[in-house]
Amino acid sequence: MNFNEIPLPVSDPSLLLVDDDRPFLQRMSRALDQRGFRVRIADSIAAGLIDVEGSAPAHAVVDMRLGDGNGLDVVAALQKRRPEARAIVLTGYGNIATAVTAVKLGAIDYLAKPADADDVVAALLRSAGFKVEVPANPMSADRVRWEHIQRVYEMCDRNVSETARRLSMHRRTLQRILAKRAPR
Incomplete structure (x- = not known):
């Protein structure tokens, strides 16, 4: 269009x-x-x-x-x-x-x-009732991991230290993951 x-x-x-x-x-x-x-x-x-x-x-x-x-x-x-x-x-x-x-x-x-x-x-x-089509392919395992990390990060109000603690992950490792784009 x-x-x-x-x-x-x-x-x-x-x-x-x-x-x-x-x-x-x-x-x-x-x-x-x-x-x-x-x-x-x-x-x-x-x-x-x-x-x-x-x-x-x-x-x-x-x-x-x-x-x-x-x-x-x-x-x-x-x-x-x-x-x-x-x-x-x-x-x-x-x-x-x-x-x-x-x-x-x-x-x-x-x-x-x-x-x-x-x-x-x-x-x-777009009108309010518009519905997005369901994707044909499910998310990859890497993408599911990424989504989980992002969900915890948002739950912690974007606090890297708290997120790393909850995920049992080193803070710098988490920072590197957050700096990258989402996997496909």
Whole structure:
């Protein structure tokens, strides 16, 4: 589906894009602007929170991990200021625990990078009753292990030391695992 020719079916096309990858931020900003959104950008959690406090947008696309914190803080702040806002979370570190947390905080979708502008627009404009298809292949053993570690990490409020203690794992080993992308 190509959204370039379709006018946006929303009354308020304001959108906040939060990501610390400058080339991606500029590219996605241009693409969403061409699709009819009025895009504001922020390259940090702090800048995103200031933007939300100033004038909460109707839509937000937020990266999960930024240099100064967790993108879910921006999603939570947006939901407090504007409960009807539609936010999606983008991440290169996708896992079930953070997806569940994102949805609980008010995100309407959770997309793995690389996501293009059409994926983002489709997620933002998708109706509430939309159901995702069940994947044909089950998760690999490595992916199941990764998901378990991520779930415990979220349960420990992203505290590496506590997570390592609960998993009976060396803290530095856990840090290396958390820094890598999820296995397929």
